[in-house]
Amino acid sequence: MIKPPWIRSVRRALLAAGATAALATGLLTATATTSQAATQQPCDIYAAGGTPCVAAHSTTRALYAAYNGPLYQVRRASDNATLNIGVLTAGGFANAPAQDSFCANTSCVITDIYDQSGKGNDLTQAPAGGAAGGPDNLANAFAAPVTAGGHEAYGVYVAPGTGYRNDTTNGIATGDQPEGMYAIFDGTHFNNGCCFDYGNAETSNTDTGNGHMEAIYFGTENHWGTGSGTGPWIMADLENGLFSGVNQHLNSGDPTVNNRFLTAIVKGGPNQWAIRGGDARSGGLSTFYSGVRPNVSGYNPMHKEGAIILGIGGDNSKGSAGTFYEGVMTSGYPSDATEDAVQANITAVGYGSxxxxxxxxxxxxxxxxxxxxxxxxxxxxxxxxxxxxxxxxxxxxxxxxxxxxxxxxxxxxxxxxxxxxxxxxxxxxxxxxxxxxxxxxxxxxxxxxxxxxxxxxxxxxxxxxxxxxxxxxxxxxxxxxxxxxxx
The missing domain is CATH 2.80.10.50 (Trefoil (Acidic Fibroblast Growth Factor, subunit A))
Incomplete structure (x- = not known):
């Protein structure tokens, strides 16, 4: 939509919660209308549903109502100094102006994405793996500017070769244990490289066999499996296969989705798993698959190892592209009702570009x-x-x-x-x-x-x-x- 003559993003405070604001001609300053903190954030909702977060990552906001710690760390090129970027208030949005000030006159990269769950499952620069050398690149801290709740914020822009990982985690599902996860992606930033993932992976950075991963995948890679249309699709990377449903290949019920801000969900337990998705700015979630594990050897039972990856495959395949804003992993298999409540929280944020x-x-x-x-x-x-x-x-x-x-x-x-x-x-x-x-x-x-x-x-x-x-x-x-x- 054309918004003549200008959308001025002083402090990026131009969005009201739940929708992009239509601003009058000549409006040069604005005041955010979204409160800094909610009574419940996604991880509070998951906990109330009996499936608490065991990892919670975001560069845009707190994922607990009481969280008042750092979200991520940046490092500037001029002197290699680092700064933790926290929240403006407890339970609120990222203090992006602190990044702007710290990185003025130079460039910055994101070095750490902190785990808000208290379990120490932070994401850092991914090391070399079986598929590709390393360490991987770090994300340009300014490459994915957005607004959240009317406040300036930055996502994690994954260009090919960029990746984050934690191979020594606490509380992440292993074996056939149940878990859930969601992520907010830029649904317009993707490619057909392997593999833009967020979720559970091998601790060795190598391909250790079918069923050793359970991660959200987003993109148009179609070597193993696809949804309907030309993509991109939300699928599950279960290692040696991107799955859209029970079959190795096509699930016509898994649609092409390219919302500017996209909610992507994968969850799995003993011989059950599901894919869900929706627009992160409005509406509810749709279920694209829910049923038994794939009908290919090695995926029932699962053999999850409990590492966490972002932007790469389990063996450090790093030809992918995408943008990440927030995501969590849970202990236990969340109910649809719990995820629906989380989606309502997400849409209330008012993500905007x-x-x-x-x-x-x-x-x-x-x-x-x-x-x-x-x-x-x-x-x-x-x-x-x-x-x-x-x-x-x-x-x-x-x-x-x-x-x-x-x-x-x-x-x-x-x-x-x-x-x-x-x-x-x-x-x-x-x-x-x-x-x-x-x-x-x-x-x-x-x-x-x-x-x-x-x-x-x-x-x-x-x-x-x-x-x-x-x-x-x-x-x-x-x-x-x-x-x-x-x-």
């Missing part, structure tokens, strides 16, 4: 990084809008306009050479927090550079694909008018 294309109004095209280049110094242009990552811009709380390419590289819109004269090239550059990378999004539809006060301008008023973008004296022309679309 403040990233979207910047439309050049006069040309009817989008601000574009040519060929999706990740090389600093490339001059931006306009191009037919295509939904590509190289046209997805985020206006940060630091007034930067950032773009994250498909490989996870994040760059900032930049006035080249700190230029302050008409005709200065507008390029992408490594983010550094300086004023030539800060942009005011104005109520009249213009975008002005903080350093120079000049307007973002399509050169010569061109409407052609590839027309270059520069700074120019503000003149009210349609080639200086911009609007943004967010999801």
């Amino acid at each position: 403040n990233t979207g294309p910047l439309h050049a109004v006069g040309a009817g095209k989008c601000l574009d990084v040519p060929n999706g280049s990740t090389t600093p110094g490339v001059q931006t242009d306009i191009w037919t809008c295509n939904g590509g990552a190289n046209q997805g811009w985020t206006h940060t709380s630091g007034n930067q306009l950032t773009v994250t390419e498909n490989n996870g590289t994040t760059l900032c819109l930049d006035a080249s050479g700190k230029g302050t004269t008409a005709g200065t090239k507008v390029i992408t550059w490594t983010c550094n927090g300086q004023t030539n990378q800060q942009w005011n999004l104005n109520a009249n539809g213009t975008v002005t550079n903080v350093l120079s006060g000049l307007c973002l301008d399509v050169a010569s008023g061109s409407t052609a694909d590839g027309a270059l973008v520069e700074l120019w004296t503000c003149n009210g022309g349609s080639n200086q008018q911009w609007s943004q679309q967010t999801s």
Whole structure:
């Protein structure tokens, strides 16, 4: 939906709980309307249902109403210093502004995703495994900006080669013991690589046989099994097979799902398991499979080992892509009613995106990084809008306009050479927090550079694909008018 002329994300406080806010033209500041803490969060609900969390991971919010500890840790490139990112209040949302401040003028990666359950099941950089060398890459801390409850937050952006793991856990199901798990993913970020997983895996980082895993999978890998349509699908990675149902291959009841924010559930016990899913912003859950274990040798009984993985397969297969916001693992097989209550809690959060294309109004095209280049110094242009990552811009709380390419590289819109004269090239550059990378999004539809006060301008008023973008004296022309679309 076009929201003219601007969605301003000062502190990203532009969402009301349960829905994306439709903001009036010219609204430049806002106050979050969602309370910081709920009386119950997902792990409180699971505990009340008799299936307590034994692992709880999130970079966006607390998963217990009383939780007041760290959510994750970031490390900055400039001096390798680290900072734990906690919550704004007990039971509330991530203190993302602390990350913004700590990582200003440099880049940061996510080093640790802390377990909120108290069992110490933290996720850290995955080591080498049987399928691929390591250690795996760490996620760019700024590559998955979102809003949660009207507050700025960041997810875990898994580009191929990125992975987290814990091989020495406490309380995670082993053997044929029952367990449940859910995760919130970006349903538009996926590939056909193996394997974007969250859940239970081998402790040896190698493939130890059928039934030695039980993890949520999301993507379009179809070598072992599929759902209906072209995907992506929620499936279960049970090792040596991605399963959508009882059969090794197709389950037509497991649909293609690509909600911007997706709730994905897998649970399993002695000769029973299920897949469920739904839109993490509205509505309930659907059951895509519920029944007996697969009719292939080795999966009944199961042989789960109790490690936890995120973004990779059990043997460290790491060709996958995806984005993770929150997830838990439980002791015991949760009831559908308990999961339905958790889904209601999730939809009340009001997850939202403040990233979207910047439309050049006069040309009817989008601000574009040519060929999706990740090389600093490339001059931006306009191009037919295509939904590509190289046209997805985020206006940060630091007034930067950032773009994250498909490989996870994040760059900032930049006035080249700190230029302050008409005709200065507008390029992408490594983010550094300086004023030539800060942009005011104005109520009249213009975008002005903080350093120079000049307007973002399509050169010569061109409407052609590839027309270059520069700074120019503000003149009210349609080639200086911009609007943004967010999801």
